[in-house]
Amino acid sequence: MVFVKMSKVWIPLFVAFICVLHISARWEDKPVNPSISILTIGNSFADNACTFLPQIAESVPGYNINITKANIGGCSLEKHADLIGKCQENPNLNPYFDKYCLEDLLTMRDYDFVTIQQVSSLSFKSESYEPYAQKLINFISKHAPGAETVIHQTWAYGPGSKRLENWDMTREDMQKGLSENYSNLASKYNLDILPSGSAFFRSFEKNSGIDLWNNDRYHANMYGCYLAGCVWFGKMSGESPRKIRFVPEGMESEDAKFLRKVAAKVLKGNRR
16 A cells, blocks of 8 residues: 555656656757858848848847858849859859859858849849749759758838839839739749848838838838848747847837837748
């Protein structure tokens, strides 16, 4: 009888102890400092999105992001795709930083993500995407097979944009066109999207007092760079942007909190 009573006490305790050991072992196996490695194939809009990305990642315990860039100012999908052939024809051509061809950068290290995007001035024109996107996507798959190719959805220009005036286009028109084109491209190749453009649009609709654009009205300012960086980190890490603690110098903490909330909302509505 005594043995039976003692068993009723000790057996549950023993089981609980084993469970604790199992959980502890799994926790120890988990990487302490997971590093996300990305290559951006884009232009200044990718530079904008990456401006605060390392600091954003480091502010969330256990994360850091390493960025390699294949960005050329004003570069379209067509130009990036054409440079592949030109590099193969001319071994002395090094269009990226005057040192590399795209193949060099793709094989330089193991990437978790490779981003592609259209130049903003063509983003709303559906005919500008193919066959150039396909050529890039296939080239990435060949030379960085372990990486996930993701599409950076760029943003519509800000109010007062001279470009929009010259094109007789509203920012709503531009947003609608680019959003449809990026979504179609993602669906065609079963790729995920970094919805920076949707975040810009939502942010301005909710709070137009936070200007996201530089004086030229198409590049991002500090607030736009921060918002895009929050979107990128959230999508690539799987963590909520609400966990981010980094706030750029000169930005009010309440404004940063609002932008993180926008990024989180947009990502939640953009799950595949």
